[in-house]
Amino acid sequence: MTGPFKIERRLDTPKWLKVAVPIASIFLAAIIVGILLLATGHNPFTTYHQMYSASVTADGALSSTFVYATPMLFTGLCAAFAFRMRTWNIGGEGQLYMGAVGASATGLVLGDWPRPLLIIAMILGGAFAGMLWAEIPALLRAYLRTNEILTSLMLNYVAGFFMYYLIYDSDSYWRDLSTPGASVFPTGKSLVPSASWPGITIGSFTIPMGFVLGVGLAVALLGLIRSTRYGFEMRVMGDSPQAANYSGIRTKRKILSVMAISGGIAGIAGSSQIGDFGHVLDPRGLEQAQYGYTGIVVAALALYNPLAVVLVSLLIGGLTNAGFALEGPSFPTGLVGTMEGIILFTVLGGEILARYRIGLHHRAPTTVGQAPASVTATGAAS
Amino acid sequence: MNSNIIIAVVVSAIAFGTPLVLAGLGELLTERSGVLNLGVEGMMLMGAVCAFFVSQKLHWSSALVLLMAVLASMVAGAAMALIHAFLTITIRVNQIVSGLAITIFAGIIGLSTYLGEVWNIGGVAGLHQFNSVNLLGLKNLPIVGPIIFNEDAFVYGSWVLVAIVMFYLYRTRPGLYLRAVGENPAAADAMGINVTAYRYTHTIIGGMLAGLGGAYFTLALAPIWTDGLTSGDGWIAIALVIFAFWRPDLLVLGAYLFGIFSALGPTLQTRNITVLPSEFYSALPFLMTVIALAAASTSWANRRVGTPASLGIPYTREEG
Numbered sequence: 187m188t189g190p191f192k193i194e195r196r197l198d199t200p201k202w203l204k205v206a207v208p209i210a211s212i213f214l215a216a217i218i219v220g221i222l223l224l225a226t227g228h229n230p231f232t233t234y235h236q237m238y239s240a241s242v243t244a245d246g247a248l249s250s251t252f253v254y255a256t257p258m259l260f261t262g263l264c265a266a267f268a269f270r271m272r273t274w275n276i277g278g279e280g281q282l283y284m285g286a287v288g289a290s291a292t293g294l295v296l297g298d299w300p301r302p303l304l305i306i307a308m309i310l311g312g313a314f315a316g317m318l319w320a321e322i323p324a325l326l327r328a329y330l331r332t333n334e335i336l337t338s339l340m341l342n343y344v345a346g347f348f349m350y351y352l353i354y355d356s357d358s359y360w361r362d363l364s365t366p367g368a369s370v371f372p373t374g375k376s377l378v379p380s381a382s383w384p385g386i387t388i389g390s391f392t393i394p395m396g397f398v399l400g401v402g403l404a405v406a407l408l409g410l411i412r413s414t415r416y417g418f419e420m421r422v423m424g425d426s427p428q429a430a431n432y433s434g435i436r437t438k439r440k441i442l443s444v445m446a447i448s449g450g451i452a453g454i455a456g457s458s459q460i461g462d463f464g465h466v467l468d469p470r471g472l473e474q475a476q477y478g479y480t481g482i483v484v485a486a487l488a489l490y491n492p493l494a495v496v497l498v499s500l501l502i503g504g505l506t507n508a509g510f511a512l513e514g515p516s517f518p519t520g521l522v523g524t525m526e527g528i529i530l531f532t533v534l535g536g537e538i539l540a541r542y543r544i545g546l547h548h549r550a551p552t553t554v555g556q557a558p559a560s561v562t563a564t565g566a567a568s
Numbered sequence: 569m570n571s572n573i574i575i576a577v578v579v580s581a582i583a584f585g586t587p588l589v590l591a592g593l594g595e596l597l598t599e600r601s602g603v604l605n606l607g608v609e610g611m612m613l614m615g616a617v618c619a620f621f622v623s624q625k626l627h628w629s630s631a632l633v634l635l636m637a638v639l640a641s642m643v644a645g646a647a648m649a650l651i652h653a654f655l656t657i658t659i660r661v662n663q664i665v666s667g668l669a670i671t672i673f674a675g676i677i678g679l680s681t682y683l684g685e686v687w688n689i690g691g692v693a694g695l696h697q698f699n700s701v702n703l704l705g706l707k708n709l710p711i712v713g714p715i716i717f718n719e720d721a722f723v724y725g726s727w728v729l730v731a732i733v734m735f736y737l738y739r740t741r742p743g744l745y746l747r748a749v750g751e752n753p754a755a756a757d758a759m760g761i762n763v764t765a766y767r768y769t770h771t772i773i774g775g776m777l778a779g780l781g782g783a784y785f786t787l788a789l790a791p792i793w794t795d796g797l798t799s800g801d802g803w804i805a806i807a808l809v810i811f812a813f814w815r816p817d818l819l820v821l822g823a824y825l826f827g828i829f830s831a832l833g834p835t836l837q838t839r840n841i842t843v844l845p846s847e848f849y850s851a852l853p854f855l856m857t858v859i860a861l862a863a864a865s866t867s868w869a870n871r872r873v874g875t876p877a878s879l880g881i882p883y884t885r886e887e888g
Contacts, residue, residue, distance in 0.1 A: 226686050274664055326858075332865040335606070335664065336807045340854040343800055347851040355845045476677060483672055486665055520681030527673020531651065534661045534669060542659075 196543050203540050211536035215529040222524070228516060240511035241504035247511070249392045254510075255503025256462060257282070259400035260455030261481025262488065262495040267407055268448040270490045271424040273441055277323060277338030278452040279478025280345030281316035283469075285456025287349060288315025290360060290374065290467040293381040293460060301380040308381065309399070309457050316453015317446045319345060324445030328438040334445075342478065349469040360467045374467035383461040396458030400499075403451060404492040411492070420444060452478065480506070483526045487533055502526065571711070577828060577835050578715050582723060583789055585827025587612065587781035587798070589726045591805035592812070592819045593733050594645075594777025599809055600737070601770035602750045602878040603656060606667025608778045609802025610674030611648045615641035615779025617680045620786035620793040621687050623696045630696045637696070638783055645779020646772050648674050653771040657764060660882040676796035684793055694791025698722050722788045729777075734816045746770060750876030753883040763883050778802065800854065807857045811864035814874045822860075829853040 220230035241251050261278040268275035275281075292311030296304055322341060326332035352358040354372045362368050362375045383395040411417035423430040423440055430437055455477060464471065484502055488494035509522035591608050598605045605611075619641035626633045652670050655661040674680055684690050698720040700707075707718040737743040748756040749766045757763050785797050804826055812818035833849025836842070 276668070322858075326862050326865070330862055330865040332862050333810060336803065336810070337858050337861055339803055340800075340807070340857045343854040344851045344858075347847040351845055351847040355847055479672060482668055486669065518682050518685035520677055520679065520683070520685055523672060523675070523678030524682050527669060527678055530669040530672065531655065534665060535655060535659055538659050538661050 196541055199540050207536045207540040208533055211532040212529060214536075215525070215532040218528050218532070219525050222528075233517065236512055236517070237505070237508035241508040244511075246390065247507065249390070250511075251500065251504045251507045252393055252397055253463065253503075254506045255499045256394045256396040256400065256458055257455045257475070257477040258480050258484050258503055258506075259397060259404070259496060259499040260451050260458065261478050262484030262499050263400065263404055263407060263481075263492055264448045264452040264455070264478075265481045265485035266488060266490040266492055266495050267411075267451065268444055269485055270411060271420045271440070271444050272427075273327070273444055273448075274335040275320060275323070275338050275445060275448045276335055276482065277320060277341050277449070277478070278455075278481045279476065280338070280342035281319050281449040281452035282456045282459070282478050283342075283345040283349050283472055284319040285312035285316040285453030286459050286464075286467055286472055287352065287360070287456070288312045288453065289457035289460045290377065293377040294359065294375055297378040297381065304381055305383055305395075305461060308461050309454055312453040312455075312457025312460070313450040314453065316456060317450040320445045320449020320452070321442065324442050324449075327445075328441040346469070346473055349467070349472070353467060353469050362466075377460065377465045381461065382465050383458070385462070394458070394462040396454075396462045399454070399458070401496055403454075404496050407492040452481070455481075480526070483530055486530055489537060573835065573839065575711060575714055577831050579718075580831035580835055581824050581827035582715070582719065583827070584830040585824040586723050586726050587784045587789075587801050588805050588808060588823035588826055589730065589781075589820055590784065591778045591781035591802060592808045592823055593726075593729060593816060594774035594781070595806055595809045596812075596814060596816060596819060597733065597746070597770045597777075598649075598774030599879055600746055600750045600814060600876055601767045602753060602876055602881065602883070603653070603767050603771050603774075604663045604667060604880045605649070605652055605670075605771060605774055605778075606664060606806065607648060607652050607670025607674065607775075608805050609798060609800070610671035610678065610680070611645045611775050611778035612782030612785075612798045612802045613676065613680035613796065614644040614648055614674045614683075615782030616786045616797060617683050617687075617689075617782075617793060618644035618779070619783035620694065620791070621683070621689055623694055623787060623791075624689050624692070625687075633696045634698060634787060637787055638780065641779040641783030642776040643779070645775040645777070645782070647775075649772045649775020649778075652775070653768045656882065657767045657771070660884070663880050663882075671802070681795050684795060689793050691792065691794065694786065696787070697791040698788040720788050722784050730816055730820050737816065747876075750878055753878050754885075757883075757885065767883075778805075781805070804853060804857055807861055811860045813864075814876065826853055826856065829856050 216234070220234075223230040223233055239247070241247055261282060264278045264281065265275065289308045289312035292308050293304065296307050299307065319341060320338070323332075323334045323337040326337055327334040352360045353374050357363060360374050362373050364375075385392040385394045386398065387393075409417075411420060419430065419435045419440060422433065423435060423437060427437065430440075456472075459472060459477075460467065480502060484495055484498045487502070488498040505522055505525060509517065509519070513519055591612055595605060595608055619637040622640040623633055623637040626636055628636075648670055651673075652666055655666040655669075656663045672678060700718045700720050701724070703717040703719070703724070706716075707713045709717065735743075737747065745756065745759075745761045746766055748759070749761060749763050753763045756766075781801070782798060786793055805823075808819055808822045808826065812822045829852045832852065833846060836849070837846065
């Protein structure tokens, strides 16, 4: 390995380390971003203060942090759940698009239904569409062992173009064709007012209904993973697919169902985009937001723990909110993604380091095996 | 379709395929060492933005500026690859997660977007560009003239590179060692091959080639910087390596085939031939990738696949 250091696995990680390492990692990320800001001629302290104010303390800032956190909560759960079984569903982005298509169709068709039923139908419509879209890579993975990372990712682009086709290049059911201006500036049909989801408002602060739904889902998923046979089998498959096979777990079925749940959750992110916020299918807005990809960041930072996803979605939601609020010469676009990347690097690195012990190589052989420590030391030098 | 359209499609297929050849060759070398790099898309964008920046800000002779721009793209790609190498090889972060993190960090709405804004180079026409070279004066030959003898230096360079990579992999000792590291790192280690050094080197070379592939967009294809201009080519390059069965010769064929899928829409559009909606042609390369990946994983293909056996698995002596 590298230099005189030796990295060996800890048998168990002390509790304090599990808490201290992520905090230290985020702190380190803040320092690295600070250096980047300095290098490009910005004062990091002013920038950080502005970001805090723009995402938490300013007027309405906290409410809009929740607006950004809501879709990230769903897409974060989508990635975290699938990744837990090492099924790499990178398709949250496309599943969200299809969810939005499904939910807006449901909302448009069933516009005269009573409000509670209509809202439930929209949630299910989005979930179903996301689920179907996720089953394409799932079926290929289960029956042909096709790499699901690439297929699920490719389908994001396909879903994006499909959405554009519906609104910009066809006379589809989703497109508003009623006004004369509609052919010049294509937009989607607006949903009836009763199709918009109620939020929880406390004073000037609003929590979207989608966020509450997401928290409920997070708790349910944690229970599913931790304390059911289903979750146990998932964990076995994630840790050792061979062991899962030998023990009689139906691995194909598992891939299909885990991807269905994962895709369904991303689909609900699409429902929430229609029901909570947009009330219309807006391909450009959905595509620019990139919530599906951000979900991967959220899941990785939360170390695939559904409850941690809730907290991390608020953190990244706040970051994104600050990014949009401050966008301009002093806060260029792209800075948010750069920050997310740097936080990811430090947290991922830190998480591994917490699981390993770093020490100096001892010259004396410590084990009687194929690779005594002295050989390792020579190997490091070469 | 008459032969003119076919030639036009082939010519632009080579143009659209060249970044795939470059980035794909890089990914092939990286994967042959046992490292999966999902950061290609981000590395390409970094290469593209850095190359364009250099080409806009230097005021020397065109050839020199382009040379520096090409070098800048390779340095940018290598820098990203170094992060990936450190995370995955030294501290053994999951390769899939690390690669995705690279693409999120460097890609669209990430560092490449940030640099494009800070350097203020978006939306302006480039000052320097690789032009097509009339090789051996044969560009007017029928059919092969416009296809083979009228390309830019980038394309000729990519052809040379394919030959070099093939020679390296199959005819040199380091190439043999590289394949050994990818297939069985423990055995390679026992032979005295430095697994870590091989993996680092080939991850970084992979990053340089990805950066180069990105530079093709801003220096040759259309000399302008727009955010996220590689639009998924990095991902297609990764997929290409899989269904080229990790072989450089098949990779080139695949890259040009995908070049055709990418070229079909624009070529038909400029000739006002609209059979299917434009979104269909835009989605075509991605749909075909899914189909090709599925085909490459059928049992017939599986018997011939050359997946490096240690792909994605970190190597440590102590844990065997």
